[in-house]
Amino acid sequence: MTTVLPSSRTGTSSSVYASSHDPATLRTHKWRNVANSAAYLVPYLKPDMKILDVGCGPGTITIDLARYVPEGYVIGVEYANKPLTAARELAESEKVTNVQFAIADALDLNKYADDSFDVVHAHQVLQHVPDPVKALKEMRRVAKPGGIIAARESAAMTWYPKVPEIEQWYTLHIKVGKELLGGSPDPGSYIHVWAQEAGFARKDITCTAGTWCFNTPEDRKWWSSVWTQRVVTPRSIENAVDRGGYCTKEDLFNMANAWENWGRDENGWFTILHGEIICRK
Template sequence: MSTVIPNSKAASTSSSSVYASNHDAATLRTHEWRTVANSAAYLIPYLKPDMKILDVGCGPGSITIDLARYVPDGYVIGVEYASKPLTAARLLAEKKQVTNVQFAVADALDLKEYADNTFDVVHAHQVLQHVPDPVRALREMRRVVRPGGLLALRESATMGWYPRLKGLDQWYDIYRKVGKGLGGNPDPGSYIHVWAQEAGFGREDITCSAGTWCFSAPDERKWWSDIWAERVLAASYVEKAEQGGYCTREDLSRIASTWKAWGEDKDGWFTITHGEIICRK
């Protein structure tokens, strides 16, 4: 049985994102790796086949399309502030023959395309850290969730690595400074439940958990190190880092080399801890 997905109103949003990476090729490859299993497993127990889901900040759509498989009698709409990654998302859905999914441009701070109380679940993965007003975004997400529905959020909280290379320490320092300088909130996973309360959820309506990514096997290290060696030299990131006065291109070139060296270390380990919350409206 085919699923009819309601069309959103025509969107003409201007970007409210403060995203440092600007959807460069390496960043999109990072995001395409994400699935429900490795990035939203905490949500799986709550999913039902007929749910209507909004995936905010969907990027190239890998989680969005995966969510659609969990709701075969429902549908998922993935939204992103820019159209650039949505081309890849639509192509991926076509390739995987997932038809109960749709992608559209929409602003997390003003989801005006969608009416109050529309969705059973609103989901966002590593989005709030790139939004200048995360509490306002949460209020908008809460608005479009139906009474009794869920808001599911996951944000990075901490990063750790071995060996403790000076270049990676410098990378993390610059990463945080660039994010904060643009108006973002790097690694907010340990306090997203506080934002949720400010957005109108009661503390008793919020369930907290934590999840991790770990890159340590040889193929994992190579993939992660190659991605980051490329990401730190992406033109948009270099421009923002230099204009902010946080480093030079030469600094970033040395950091890229350090990422390569870490990837070649047989004892290399990199982990990201995420804060996760399920909020019931």
């Protein structure tokens, strides 16, 4: 395994992430694995590959990817150290040794040389950086000739029943992410266009789609409990009320209550459509 140098970045990151690394948000991210979030990449994986996982969060996808490359290794990078503590602990507890974690910025992967990795992967990351094309250029730079750049981003959300407060939540999600923070919420339908702007020929980009669907009693209970908490975190209140002025604190608690009620509805159904790209360098 290669030696990773300590991060040289000490200032603010280029992330425009709307959430914080609070327990509710990390609980959402820890649910993710290769099967539910990166299955489109599996056919391309080989046992000896070197993979860079950009924006790895608490590392559940990263660690899962490492199981697919037992003769290779995976490096997960994140702009903040907080989720990496949980990632390292998880890797140790699951005895996955061909994985490591480091601090790095998606827009400046300068600790990694050109042509270093067989696969460079990012899940739900491009929407949270101010310049997703630059991020893809960096991912392309560190990929080997003939290597793969893989990205997956949410494209749309739909649900039943059409609760007004959840409609309000989704509108708020877009406004905070785009207007206030300068990100690109739900860009999955056009990430292949970003890839072309980053230097990939259209013929070298494969587009697919995947979904998350929460409709069983267990799934609804989990998904609703996560959003009941996430919608009223201090960061959510700061962005939506204090900085954005998009709603009141009472509005947020009404949204949280609506999420809780949705979770109890036996007909409740929530689906997220994701756009996926495999780009060949």
